[in-house]
Amino acid sequence: MRVAFATCSAFPQGWEDDHPAARLLEAEYRCWDDPAVKWERYDRVVIRSTWDYTKRVEEFVAWSRRVGAELLRNVPDLVAFNADKRYLRELGVPSVPTWFLEPGETLPAHEGELVVKPNVSAGARETGRFGAGTRELAGALVDQIHASGRTALVQPYMSAIDERGETALVFLAGELSHVLRKQAVLGPDEVAPTAPGELGVARAMLREDLVGASACSDHERDFAQSVLDEITERFGTPLYARVDLVPDERGAPLLLELEAVEPNLYLAHSRGGAERLAAAVLAS
Secondary structure, X not given: OOEEEEEOOOOOOOOHHHHHHHHHHOOEEEEOOOOOOOHHHOOEEEEOOOOOHHHXXXXXXXXXXXXXXXXXXXXXXXXXXXXXXXXXXXXOOOEOOOXXXXXXXXXXXXXXXXXXXXXXXXXXXXXXXXXHHHHHHHHHHHHHHHHOOOOEEEEEOOOHHHHXXXXXXXXXXXXXXXXXXXXXXXXXOEEOOEXXXXXXXXXXXXXXXXXXXXXXXXXXXXXXXXXXXXXXXXXXXXXXXXXXXXXOOOOOEEEEEEEOOOOOOOHHHOOOHHHHHHHHHHHO
8 A cells, every 4th residue: 555644844754753653654755735746646645744734724625625535534524624623513522612703703701711712723823821911912812813814712721721731532543542641731821932933833832741641531531432433423433533631620521622634643652553553544
């Protein structure tokens, strides 16, 4: 089987965490927007480090449809669904409460801290955490998002993240592969500072201690499985999916994000993770 790992111009040789799986598959890295690439020459095209797509999401979705469901993993319909964070209101599982502010709409009244983010974004770009004293900054970020034609998502900040972090469950070919613990990314009363470079991700996303191997409760596992079951029923079994959970005030899991387009799978934190991904590609 001839395999391509789709990447972007910022990482022409792919992301290092994917390298072991790519070697096992003898996969070739190809930039998703390179017009010279003949995608039909491959048996599988696996979306990996295409991390510039959020700036051109319509172009990216159109590319995914040209490659087609027979070759592309994950499939184009799932890519189109998951690339816009408004998918949160379509899923049946409990998620972090979210206001979806279309252009012209303003911040809701809320006493605690708020998180503001765009409906199309990755790497915590244009994402901020604001308390009562920085509502003007929050409003300015909403205006900035609206000016770009996007929807602003506004959520209460889940304070348990500061103490427990996020729990991320990584599924490969429909099976739980490994569990991660991700530390808090957003500092109080600011838009997340970005790192230099073409992609401009939040600096905190590049911390070496941001993510580590962890475990999950049975409740968290069942909850994440219910998310996977819902998207599987709609789109078929995804090659990969990362389900990011946070606890509510009672400790019950809530969905923070479903990552099924190009998530960092943190395979290095899982013994056998690269082998499982490679086997999933061959079997997909």
